Amino acid sequence: MQPDANQRIARIAAHLHPSNLQMEGSSGLRRADCRAKGGAPGFKVAILGAAGGIGQPLALLMKMNPLVSVLHLYDVVNAPGVTADVSHMDTGAVVRGFLGQPQLENALTGMDLVVIPAGVPRKPGMTRDDLFKINAGIVKTLAEGIAKCCPNAIVNLISNPVNSTVPIAAEVFKKAGTFDPKRLLGVTTLDVVRANTFVAEVLGVDPREVSVPVVGGHAGVTILPLLSQVNPPCSFTPEEINTLTDRIQNGGTEVVEAKAGAGSATLSMAYAAAKFADACLRGLRGDAGIVECSFVTSQVTELPFFATKVRLGRGGVEEIFPLGPLNEYERIGLEKAKKELAGSIQKGVSFIRN
Ligand SMILES: NC(=O)C1=CN([C@@H]2O[C@H](COP(=O)(O)OP(=O)(O)OC[C@H]3O[C@@H](n4cnc5c(N)ncnc54)[C@H](O)[C@@H]3O)[C@@H](O)[C@H]2O)C=CC1
Numbered sequence: 001m002q003p004d005a006n007q008r009i010a011r012i013a014a015h016l017h018p019s020n021l022q023m024e025g026s027s028g029l030r031r032a033d034c035r036a037k038g039g040a041p042g043f044k045v046a047i048l049g050a051a052g053g054i055g056q057p058l059a060l061l062m063k064m065n066p067l068v069s070v071l072h073l074y075d076v077v078n079a080p081g082v083t084a085d086v087s088h089m090d091t092g093a094v095v096r097g098f099l100g101q102p103q104l105e106n107a108l109t110g111m112d113l114v115v116i117p118a119g120v121p122r123k124p125g126m127t128r129d130d131l132f133k134i135n136a137g138i139v140k141t142l143a144e145g146i147a148k149c150c151p152n153a154i155v156n157l158i159s160n161p162v163n164s165t166v167p168i169a170a171e172v173f174k175k176a177g178t179f180d181p182k183r184l185l186g187v188t189t190l191d192v193v194r195a196n197t198f199v200a201e202v203l204g205v206d207p208r209e210v211s212v213p214v215v216g217g218h219a220g221v222t223i224l225p226l227l228s229q230v231n232p233p234c235s236f237t238p239e240e241i242n243t244l245t246d247r248i249q250n251g252g253t254e255v256v257e258a259k260a261g262a263g264s265a266t267l268s269m270a271y272a273a274a275k276f277a278d279a280c281l282r283g284l285r286g287d288a289g290i291v292e293c294s295f296v297t298s299q300v301t302e303l304p305f306f307a308t309k310v311r312l313g314r315g316g317v318e319e320i321f322p323l324g325p326l327n328e329y330e331r332i333g334l335e336k337a338k339k340e341l342a343g344s345i346q347k348g349v350s351f352i353r354n
Pocket residue numbers: 048049050051052053054055074075076077117118119120121122131135138141142157158159160161162187188189190191218263264265266269
């Protein structure tokens with residue numbers, strides 16, 4: 001049934017509020033729910049840190065994703081502006097903004113997928129671990145909110161240092177009694193995206209035709225590209241292997257230095273995060289054969305967390321693939337990666353336990 005003229009005018013007037021923020025009990029919330037009901041079926045997705053360098057383009061890309069019916073944009077600053085802006089896109093998802101800690105619970109309630117790019121980025125000269133001091137606390141707070149308000153949501157964790165923030169979130173969920181290892185995924189897609197790009201450059205082919213598994217973690221030597229397992233199969237000279245491995249491991253630093261103090265990768269990261277979130281949503285929908293690399297709870301090595309290829313499905317991580325055959329160069333790289341990863345994981349665990 002068509003809404004009558006008064007209802008239509010009220011709807012348009014409500015939209016004139018610049019923030020389009022959804023306060024509890026406001027007509028805005030009822031309006032958005034009403035549209036959500038009338039709109040296409042899909043998943044409810046929240047972005048925490050949505051006003052940031054990654055968050056904004058990620059919000060844009062998720063608003064374009066036809067699998068998303070409701071998009072919640074949460075940040076401690078500027079959420080109203082980003083929400084008003086993105087909400088004008090003529091795509092299906094209903095967009096709601098949430099500003100500051102008092103609105104975190106509303107932002108999270110009912111979500112199927114929560115993507116977290118909240119936290120400070122690197123400046124030249126810093127390691128990802130230098131971000132631990134600030135980002136560990138941010139991730140802890142957000143994970144506590146998820147445990148309380150949407151314990152069954154899939155979580156895509158982007159905030160650095162991923163090698164420690166994923167263990168932090170896991171410990172928070174364990175403490176709350178909600179931990180499901182299949183639903184907590186550290187986002188390492190940017191390493192794969194870079195590896196595909198750099199390998200394609202060397203091979204002189206379209207990067208969309210290349211698939212490079214990248215395992216381990218998401219910092220320096222813990223980023224381990226398996227160049228012996230590139231698809232389609234190909235071979236490299238020892239010099240190419242050294243150069244490619246080094247560039248993939250230091251891709252983040254390459255961007256941090258080029259931005260010269262203005263932050264780290266945001267656009268390529270938003271692309272990678274949107275790609276990974278889409279894979280998670282397709283898995284949730286029940287699509288078959290969705291395989292991505294991700295830093296997850298794992299028994300592939302003796303470490304409690306490790307990035308490998310995983311198969312995504314209705315429950316999140318449905319299957320974790322083994323490393324496959326490694327050459328001597330990769331075996332040495334694996335030992336270095338594990339050594340550093342062990343410390344970073346322990347640091348995250350201790351942050352919550354001690
Ligand atoms: N996993 C990966 O491959 C990558 C991870 N990153 C990491 O992503 C994070 C974000 O990077 P950018 O977007 O460039 O930083 P940014 O500083 O541009 O944005 C971060 C956003 O988080 C928000 N924020 C801070 N505290 C918050 C809280 N308690 N709750 C909600 N939001 C909060 C800020 O207000 C800001 O809008 C950094 O830690 C960075 O190192 C960056 C690139 C790649």
